[in-house]
């Protein structure tokens with residue numbers, strides 16, 4: 145079996161994923177706005193040789209019929225947050241090998257400034273940066289905050305394609321890789337290797353010179369997680385590592401196959417994209433103890449949190465529908481995945497599911513051996529390349545996974561015991577150089 149890759153999902157806010165667990169006695173997430181919280185998390189990841197720490201992010205907030213429910217504040221559900229790029233930057237000097245991956249929105253960021261931010265992080269980290277490209281599912285409230293027009297679901301992906309075309313020019317084509325000579329007796333940079341870029345796209349324009357030079361990886365490692373048809377087409381073109389939301393082996397295998405097919409349709413190798421599934425687990429030495437720990441986490445949730453957080457992802461107030469309504473009869477211009485993934489279920493059933501685990505799928509609950517068996521079985525049946533661990537309670541869930549499950553996976557030879565390769569791209573994708581593979585569309589913008 146291939147060696148699996150592992151990342152940790154995190155979020156610079158008190159709760160994440162549509163649940164509210166901050167009151168749990170073991171949770172430290174109410175300290176998410178302190179540097180000490182993040183230093184502990186990053187060091188724990190690096191000591192465990194995890195491939196990367198992923199800092200998810202969103203703009204916008206929960207909106208139920210034009211009002212942000214009070215429960216959002218009383219439970220710290222959606223706001224406040226910190227900027228993931230600043231959190232990521234603060235962790236660079238405390239880590240040496242750990243990849244730092246962060247979400248950035250193509251709907252709301254300004255591509256010219258965003259490219260410089262990614263390049264700066266990639267320089268300072270010596271090539272450990274990844275960017276999770278999102279079109280922002282929470283678009284309705286986010287565009288109000290930014291004072292920009294609403295863009296419909298599929299069009300947001302057209303806009304993202306244009307954003308990518310511009311940032312590839314900046315990442316790959318504005319400065320050649322060896323433009324900087326830094327020769328005190330000669331010259332600092334070679335003017336023949338510094339190029340003017342021109343971009344007149346349907347959404348973005350930019351003319352002139354790149355603000356930052358070619359960074360160790362050129363383009364940061366590109367992550368993506370959209371699972372609508374348009375999202376998958378975008379991921380098949382640009383993504384290098386795609387996050388899947390979890391689910392049964394059958395469902396994951398079908399998703400893996402369709403994304404690899406998309407890659408091939410875009411002239412890329414089927415294995416040019418690594419697929420990682422999100423999962424949570426509650427683990428303890430005995431199954432009974434694990435079930436008891438899980439019940440404590442479930443008891444911290446309320447139905448009101450479920451309604452407010454579902455609305456945050458979709459703009460839909462499920463409490464206003466007849467519980468017997470089929471989910472397939474609903475429509476949103478926000479995250480369509482959050483309707484499609486429930487298939488034929490009813491609104492009443494989904495509210496119960498959401499109450500239990502929010503946007504996540506059900507956690508695996510069991511002994512360390514049982515969890516390791518589930519992950520190995522999933523990987524074998526689905527052709528997944530790795531897993532994104534999404535902790536229910538931070539930092540204890542992550543510590544439990546690292547201390548109890550990871551050693552078993554290492555013994556079985558499916559998890560790495562040390563870091564191999566210097567940059568995130570070489571390690572995660574097994575590329576011969578830190579740069580984009582030649583079959584990636586961004587590589588075509590490179591001037592070497």
Ligand SMILES: Cc1cc2nc3c(=O)[nH]c(=O)nc-3n(C[C@H](O)[C@H](O)[C@H](O)COP(=O)(O)O)c2cc1C
Nearest residue numbers: 200201247278369370371372375387388389480481
């Ligand atoms: C593991 C995982 C992590 C995600 N992280 C983010 C995130 O940080 N920010 C965000 O806006 N969406 C995030 N998403 C959601 C997707 O990127 C995507 O925006 C969402 O599925 C809506 O797009 P779609 O309608 O094309 O599926 C994540 C999804 C998954 C499965």
